[in-house]
Amino acid sequence: FATRAGTYNSSANWITDNKLLDAHVTLAGNAVGNGIELCCGTGICGKALTEAGWNMTGVDITPEMLEFARKYIKGVHASAEKLPFENKLFDLAILRQAMFLFDTPVGLMEIRRVLKNGAAFIVSQTVPFSEADEPWLREIHFSKQAQLLSFYNTQDIEKLLSNCGFNIIEKHTLSVRESINRWMEYAPELSDEKRKEICNMVANAPEEYKKARNVEVINGEIFE
Secondary structure, three states, rough: OOHHHHHHOOOOHHHHHHHHHHHHHHHHOOOEEEOOHHHHHEEEEHHHHHHOOOOEEEOOHHHHHHHOOOOOOEEOEOOEEEOOOOOEEEEEEEOOHHHHOHHHHHHHHHHHHEEEEEEEEEEEEOOOOOOOHHHHHHHHHHOOOOOOOOOOOOHHHHHHHHHHHOOOOOOOOOOOOOOHHHHHHHOOOOOOHHHHHHHHHHHOOOOOHHOOOOEEEOOOOEOO
C-alpha cells in the first residue's frame, strides 16, 4: 500500500463515491463524540465524518497512507489487531474495505474492546452479489491482492460479527460502477502481465459472472 498511497484515491470510484460516503455518514447518525476509522488509508471516509461533526481518529499500518489521512483527521500508526487505545473510548467505529487484510476475529474483538457500550460499528465491504459471481470474484481478488488473507461473502461477515459479540441492526447494499482498466492503471505494485491478466479475467469471465456484475467492454475499457 505504500506504493499506492499517492494514487490510491484515483484507483477506484468507490473510494470517493459520494453516495457511499453519504451512506456512512447517515448510518453514523448524529455526531456525539469520538470516532475511529480502522485501516483508514487516505482518510476519505474519516474526512466525511469529520465534516459531519465527529472527532475522528484514523488507524493504519502504512505510514505513507497516514501522511494523506492526517490532512483531514488525527492519524495513528497501528495495526487493527492491536489498537493502542483504552477500553470503551469511542462512540463510533468504521471499517471500510479492509476485513480481508488482517486477522479478522482478533481485529473485531479489539474494535469491540475500544467501543463504548451501545456504540455504532459500520462495516462496508465488497462482497459477491450471489453464488453466480462469488467463485470468479474470489479468483480475481486473490489474483490481484497479494496481501489478501481472506475472502468474505455477506453470510461470512454476519457470522464473524455475531461471533465477536456484535448485534447486526441494519444491512444495506450499494453498487458503484468501476473501470477495471482504471483499477489496474492505478496499481503500481502489479506487473504489466498481472494487470493484463486481471483485465482478461473480467472481460472473459463466465457468463453468470458477467450477468451478475453487468460487465461491459466499451471502446476497449472494461466496466463492472
